[in-house]
Amino acid sequence: MTELPARVSIREVGPRDGLQNEDPVPTEAKIRLLDALPRTGIRRIEAVSFVHPKAIPQMADADEVWSGSSHDPAVRYSALVPNSRGARRALAAGFTEIEVVVSASDTHNRKNVNRSTDESLDDIAELISLLHGENARVEVIVATSFGCPYEGDVAPARVASIVDRVVADGADRVAFGDTTGMATPRRVTELVTAVRDRQPDIPMLLHFHNTRGTGLANILTAMQLGVTEFDASIGGLGGCPYAPGATGNVATEEVVHMLHDMGIETGIDLDALVEVAALAQDIVGKELPSGVLRAGPRYRTIPA
């Protein structure tokens, strides 16, 4: 096997990306989940998004969730914002790590925000200025990086040129979202290579969905290419908005389970993580798609 990193950094996105794509749950439940996660050793959490409550009712209580939760000083919390109004709310709430999103696919971006990719990139340039002025760091998430549900394939060169643009505009980090689970090891290799060739220094995180079963194969491929930062969602919270009933985000415990068995450190306690996945399942009140939650880690043997 190709050489692999000794350590990987997982960002937990269940509280935001996960719950945003599930039926709404009570504020108190969101706080319980947010407060349980740091006890597993997770050190990066996407906590909330500051979006318009009519657009995304699941996040209408973002301020209450955040002010009501314990903020573990060992954890890096981030918030997603769609615009300057959201950015100001995030700053007021005390966030210093902010995510903004643009879709590599023009059609997908228009469906989401009724603007072209280029228009959104202009908005992001302004957001970066605003946020840097308040000493916040900005990650630009490029959605549909591995394919668009409307347009199909997305050229890696297009994504790489979006990265060129946002790096020039001051982005501190980039993330690539496999929004509808269209990534395969080939697409991961092509995209990571295309971006690294032009922007070798920008910190890069990958966000995979397991919609078509390739989630962990994609993470393996990315690790073989030297990528060490991944999003994952506890229990696989989230689902896929384009295929009702389909799996969305890769489940954090499936990622950690595979990595630990391969000797790759994450700093996370897998047994504690599985307990929080069970909590997440209780909170949404339906079976989550995580195999490690259902079957348990491979080292849990049955008494003969």
Added chain:
Amino acid sequence: MTELPARVSIREVGPRDGLQNEDPVPTEAKIRLLDALPRTGIRRIEAVSFVHPKAIPQMADADEVWSGSSHDPAVRYSALVPNSRGARRALAAGFTEIEVVVSASDTHNRKNVNRSTDESLDDIAELISLLHGENARVEVIVATSFGCPYEGDVAPARVASIVDRVVADGADRVAFGDTTGMATPRRVTELVTAVRDRQPDIPMLLHFHNTRGTGLANILTAMQLGVTEFDASIGGLGGCPYAPGATGNVATEEVVHMLHDMGIETGIDLDALVEVAALAQDIVGKELPSGVLRAGPRYRTIPA
């Protein structure tokens, strides 16, 4: 990415391994599934097992299923047998590719057949003689090769010494079963390397379960090590006998979907395969765990 094979051979195990681990379905439905599969371009099918009907009622009608189905001359059909009585039934039915099973884990083997691994290997030596005398080829499937639900880890050296033994006894091929989904890329690397070091020439097939999400990552790893033969089950038919509700066999259409997108040929028509996965789902009357069945192949776009 490490160099990958240009072509991979998939053996479809849904009709046998899949249906054997589901609630019984009518003979007519099994015949329909068997007859639909060759039209996808699949060229290897594990068709039935000749086991005692009291032990496995799902396969009680093996003779009727086989005699009632069309045998595509382009397809290599195989049958699994537990003993000489089953072997004679398989030979009488016309099979020339026969599978026999032994578990690498002594505890698992005793639970299955009330004999030690070594005792089963003695039986297999006799079965190979019997079958070779009738011009049949024999594949020895080593179950729990990547871990045992009772014993936990299984040493690759133990599996390799089982391979030494069955090769000495005349086995034509070996297969390694990830019986309860305990394989990870590390375990695959260790096992394939250990076996290849000692038996570089024996044809080798890998059989993965997706119980903990690692199915396609394991196949990717094995391909990077030069393995080109894999089992898969249409729709993910099968389930895991040790974790009720959990995923069992990797779904054929998820494997083919990933391989084709990576430019690896299988000779299979993915769209036709997804149609047969839908048929398999109809037959068992419950949702199967295949993401590609649920969400469709990545190239099926939504009209904008």
